[in-house]
Amino acid sequence: MKILVFGDVGQVGQELQRRAGDIELDVLAHEDADFEDPEACKRLVAETDADAVINAVAYTAVDKAETEQDIALVVNGTTPGELAQAAAQRGLPFVHISSDYVFDGTGDTPFEIGASTGPLGVYGESKLLGEEKVRAAGGTHAILRTSWVVSAHGNNFVKTMLRLGGERESLTIVADQIGGPTCAADIADACLSIAKQLKEDPSKTGTYHFTGAPDVSWADFAREIFRQSGTRCNVIDIPSSDYPTPARRPLNSRLDNSATLSTFGITRPDWRESLADILKELQA
Numbered sequence: 001m002k003i004l005v006f007g008d009v010g011q012v013g014q015e016l017q018r019r020a021g022d023i024e025l026d027v028l029a030h031e032d033a034d035f036e037d038p039e040a041c042k043r044l045v046a047e048t049d050a051d052a053v054i055n056a057v058a059y060t061a062v063d064k065a066e067t068e069q070d071i072a073l074v075v076n077g078t079t080p081g082e083l084a085q086a087a088a089q090r091g092l093p094f095v096h097i098s099s100d101y102v103f104d105g106t107g108d109t110p111f112e113i114g115a116s117t118g119p120l121g122v123y124g125e126s127k128l129l130g131e132e133k134v135r136a137a138g139g140t141h142a143i144l145r146t147s148w149v150v151s152a153h154g155n156n157f158v159k160t161m162l163r164l165g166g167e168r169e170s171l172t173i174v175a176d177q178i179g180g181p182t183c184a185a186d187i188a189d190a191c192l193s194i195a196k197q198l199k200e201d202p203s204k205t206g207t208y209h210f211t212g213a214p215d216v217s218w219a220d221f222a223r224e225i226f227r228q229s230g231t232r233c234n235v236i237d238i239p240s241s242d243y244p245t246p247a248r249r250p251l252n253s254r255l256d257n258s259a260t261l262s263t264f265g266i267t268r269p270d271w272r273e274s275l276a277d278i279l280k281e282l283q284a
Contacts, residue, residue, distance in 0.1 A: 002026060003195055004048045004092075006033055006041070006083065007056035011151040012097060015188035016056060023192060026050055033057070035075040038082040045086035052093040052195040055080055058127075062101070063246040065122040076126035081133025088139025093198035095191050100147035100179060100211075102128040105250020108178070110215075112256045113207050121247035131207065140202040142194045144187070144260075145209045147253045148221075150271075151184035152281040157218070161225045162282070165233035175219035175237035179253025180211030183274030190266050197264055204263050209255035212271030224272060229279050 002024040007013035009029070017027060026048065033041050035057050045053055059065065059075040080096055087094040103111050104118035119125045131143050150156045164171055190210050198204055216224075219237045226233050240249060257268045 001052070001196060001199065002050045003192070004028070004045065004050035004053045005056060006054070010056055010058070011149055011154050011156065011184035012187050012191070013056040014153050015151065015184045016054065016191065019185060019188050020192065023196075035079045036071065038074065038079040041079050042082040042086045045083050045092070046090065050092065052095070052199055053083060053087045054095045054191050054195055055083055056097060056191075058097065059123070062121065062123040065126065066246045069122045072122055072126040073129060076123075077129030077133060080130040081137060084134040084137035084139060084141060087141070088137045092139070093195055093202070094134065094137075094139060094141040095195050095198070096130065096134050096141065096143050097187065097191070098131050098143050098145045099124065099127045100145060100250060100253040100255055102131065102145065103250060105252045107252050110254040110256040111252070113209060113259055120250060123247060140198050140205050142198055142205065143207040144190065144194065145207065145255060146182050146187055147179045147211050147255065148181040149184055149187065150181055150275070150278065152278050153184070157181075157221065158225055158275065158278055159282070161222050162229060162231065165226055165231040168233060170234040170236055171222065172236045172238045172242070173219040173222045174240050174243055175217045176239050177249055177251050177253065178215055178217050180213060180215050180255065180268070181221055181271040181275070182210065182212040183269065183271060183278065185277070186212065186269040186274055190260075193266060194264055206259075206263075208260045208263070209257045210260050210266065211255045211257060211268065212274065213268040215254045224275065228276055
């Protein structure tokens with residue numbers, strides 16, 4: 001099987017390349033596929049000889065999106081929709097990664113797939129637009145909502161905590177935002193499996209959730225990072241109101257993963273085990 005992958009340097013894109021196994025990947029970098037040019041990206045799908053398409057490109061600067069709305073909406077919304085249209089015309093399964101930010105973060109129970117959406121900011125709006133356009137394309141697809149992505153690559157919470165924890169005796173960390181940290185390697189594995197299964201059974205088309213378990217606060221996530229890494233840094237819990245940001249964050253990022261298990265046989269990974277792998281790689 002051959003899969004066309006958009007995105008080579010992001011957290012998930014890098015892990016897809018490392019974990020493809022016997023699957024052949026045609027990976028497109030930014031210079032090959034500029035997501036601010038939807039039509040050019042669409043042509044790449046129209047011309048591919050791959051059996052499926054995975055989109056691992058996203059505009060992820062949540063706060064910056066508030067002032068770069070046009071770019072965020074194109075990269076996360078318009079262009080994925082064009083890719084999905086081209087894939088549908090070719091009969092190719094399309095796997096697209098979305099986000100917990102499509103929800104408003106209210107309540108304290110996991111959001112089910114069909115729960116009402118209500119983004120709190122431009123980033124969430126752009127991811128929701130992408131979902132809507134992928135569905136509207138009408139082809140075989142899987143929209144995979146995930147959250148709190150971490151890895152040994154790029155900028156993410158694990159690497160930030162290790163840096164700051166090594167510099168300071170204590171850190172104040174938000175404790176009222178709850179979600180499932182998710183390792184990019186686990187997301188890559190899920191995307192590859194889903195692409196293969198969609199090729200075999202297009203009836204599995206739909207929207208799914210995939211996040212690490214158990215659900216945890218950012219503060220407790222930080223504590224586990226410090227515990228596993230042997231970093232001596234005290235974590236002080238604070239509410240989100242004490243750490244204002246340009247874009248509001250959802251307090252509840254819990255996602256119900258049951259459909260992903262029942263449809264694809266993919267279980268929620270234990271993020272504590274995945275964290276151990278990340279730390280081992282960083283230490284190496």
